[in-house]
Each structure stands twice: as C-alpha cells, then as structure tokens.
Amino acid sequence: MSETIPEKDMQPQGPELDIVHLLRAVTVELGLLSGRFASRNHMHPTDVRALIALMDAARAGEETTAGRLGAALGLNSAGTTALVDRLERAGHVRRVRSERDRRRVVIEVEEQAVALGWAFFGPLIGRTAELLRGYDERELAAIRGFLEGVREAAAGEG
Amino acid sequence: MSETIPEKDMQPQGPELDIVHLLRAVTVELGLLSGRFASRNHMHPTDVRALIALMDAARAGEETTAGRLGAALGLNSAGTTALVDRLERAGHVRRVRSERDRRRVVIEVEEQAVALGWAFFGPLIGRTAELLRGYDERELAAIRGFLEGVREAAAGEG
DNA sequence: CCGAGTATCTCGCTCGACGAGATAATAGAG
DNA sequence: CTCTATTATCTCGTCGAGCGAGATACTCGG
Numbered sequence A, B: 001m002s003e004t005i006p007e008k009d010m011q012p013q014g015p016e017l018d019i020v021h022l023l024r025a026v027t028v029e030l031g032l033l034s035g036r037f038a039s040r041n042h043m044h045p046t047d048v049r050a051l052i053a054l055m056d057a058a059r060a061g062e063e064t065t066a067g068r069l070g071a072a073l074g075l076n077s078a079g080t081t082a083l084v085d086r087l088e089r090a091g092h093v094r095r096v097r098s099e100r101d102r103r104r105v106v107i108e109v110e111e112q113a114v115a116l117g118w119a120f121f122g123p124l125i126g127r128t129a130e131l132l133r134g135y136d137e138r139e140l141a142a143i144r145g146f147l148e149g150v151r152e153a154a155a156g157e158g
Numbered sequence C: 001c002c003g004a005g006t007a008t009c010t011c012g013c014t015c016g017a018c019g020a021g022a023t024a025a026t027a028g029a030g
Numbered sequence D: 001c002t003c004t005a006t007t008a009t010c011t012c013g014t015c016g017a018g019c020g021a022g023a024t025a026c027t028c029g030g
Helices: A017-040 A045-059 A066-073 A077-089 A111-132 A137-156 B016-040 B045-059 B066-073 B077-089 B111-132 B137-156
Strands: A093-097 A105-109 B093-097 B105-109
Touching (some): A017 A045, A017 A111, A017 B016, A017 B111, A017 B137, A045 A066, A045 A105, A066 A105, A077 A093, A077 A105, A111 B137, A137 B016, A137 B137, B016 B045, B045 B105, B045 B111, B066 B105, B077 B093, B077 B105, B105 B111
Antiparallel strands (some): B093 B105
C-alpha cells in the first residue's frame, strides 16, 4: 500500500476545517453504529430511524401517526405502511386507531423496543454525558451553540 | 427484557443530556441533507456515502480500491461492483486497473463529482466555518475535544 | 346526506443489496 | 517453471424496501 500521493491542500484550510471534518466523521461513525444495531436486531436502517423518531416524539409528548412518521423519514404512504408492518411484526410498535379521528393510526413504541435501544445506546450516551461533565459552563455553551448553529444551517440548506 | 428502566430516569437530569440530543438532531439533519443531495442528483444514499468515503481517502492521500470501498460501506463484493457501476455510469468516478497488482481496481473520483459536492455542501461548510470563527481558542478546543471523544466512544461501541 | 378532503392501505413494479460461485491475477513451494 | 493457495473483482439468481397509482375508510362543511 503505497501512499505516494502527497498531502495536498485541496481545500482551504484553517483551524475550523478540521472541526468540520471531525463533525462529519462523527456522523459517519454514528451512522455505522446504528447500522450495527440494526443488523444485530434483524432490522433495516430505516426501522432504526423510525424508532428514534417515534421515541423523540414521545419524549416531546406528541402522538405520532403513520403519516407523520412517513413524512419525517421521507417515505411515501406505501413505504410507510410497509415500515409499520415490519415494526409491528417484530413487536417493536403497535398500531392504535385514534379515537377522535378514526382515519388516523397512532404508532406507539413497545416498552421492549425502548429497552432494546437503551441497552445498546445507553453506554454511549453515558460515556458522552461523562465526557461533558469535564467542561465548564462556558465550554458547554460553546458546544451547545455550535451544534445548534450547524443544525440550523443544515436545515436551511437544500 | 423487563428490568430496571424506570421511565423517568432514562432521560435524566443534567445539562449534558440536551447536548446529546442536539448531537443526534444534528446527525439526523445532516442525513436528511445528504438525502436531498442524493435525490436531486438522481443518486442513492449509498452512492453519496461512497463519494464521501472516496474523497476522504483522497484527501488522506490513499488510493481506494473497490474492495476497500465496499468494506468501508459495509457492502459485499456484488453490491460493491453494482455501486461502482452506477457511479461510473453517472460519470462520477472512473475505474483504473492498478499497475502493480492488476487484480486491483482503483476508484478515482471525477473532478465533476467533486465540483458537484462542493457546490451543494460548500455553503454549509462555509457557514459552519464562519460560526466557528466566533469562538476563542479554549472554546474551539472544547468543541474539538467533545467531537473527538464522541467519535472514539461511538467507534468503540458495538 | 352528499361531495370534497384527508389518512391509511393494497397492488404491481423497480432496483439496490445479498449469497454463491466464476474469473483473473499474484505469490509461494517444490 | 508449474502447480496451488490466495486475493480481488465480477456475474448470476434472488430477496425485499420503497415508489406510483389507485382503492378504501373516515371526517366535515354546506
């Protein structure tokens, strides 16, 4: 394996650039991790994204309907139905017809699925929280501000 | 399955937790963005991941063979061949038989593809770099250290 | 109570990814 | 130098996630 290609600066550099690349590396790593979680539990990446979206909504105290879930994941209605079918068959969620509008199907996450995710991602979350405990308020504010800025910038693009 | 997961404690206390969720939100947002890039250019998410991996390797001065690319993306050999076929057909990469080991196929990214990616992601990168310019050295070090810590923690899990 | 609007599901299809195995090139033993 | 093991890539047949089109079920304003 020769690495003869010289290190050329194809991109404008500066101390900020390595952070940008670090961030991308982190997202890649997290993507691979959730992929490992998926295949270990005989799920597809989309299924994992769906569970995360569902738990997120639940945390925020919102009901998630089939339609909302599909929209959040960028699936059309057919794909969404198939997704919920898979998750339901695997016992990760259950369909509940909404009382007030019986066209709606509310998706609820089974406790078993929550436990599964927590068992897998818990250690990482714990380690990250521990890592954060080493910073003072100003540093935490910087990290928070940076992430918020990136999220907004990413949401605004495209 | 059932064990000590009291609902309240799963998202416990601490100012750190919102940063964990922020980070996840950022990765979700970046994932959606690259999805928009993919469909806008008639590509599949895997194709985008492949181009990113290829450009990454190129920046690090490494040649990428078909096999390495497939391994990096978690594809088997058949899928890798199909992937490179797609990218080549679209004019984003070219296959080059390695001189010294003629079994090897080195994948090179076409300049056109680099320009395409830069045109789409450049603004976000620029905005992020600008955002980072607002922090002093200690804050930048905190951000860098946090991201590095998360990357290592994520790589270590699973 | 009818028709427009909305939410979800069904059907048929495409194509990305997989497993198995073929093909081609290299490296090493004798 | 030839035979064999190993490595890198590609081919073939198959599966299944997601799409487009349209069916079905329910709600609500006139």
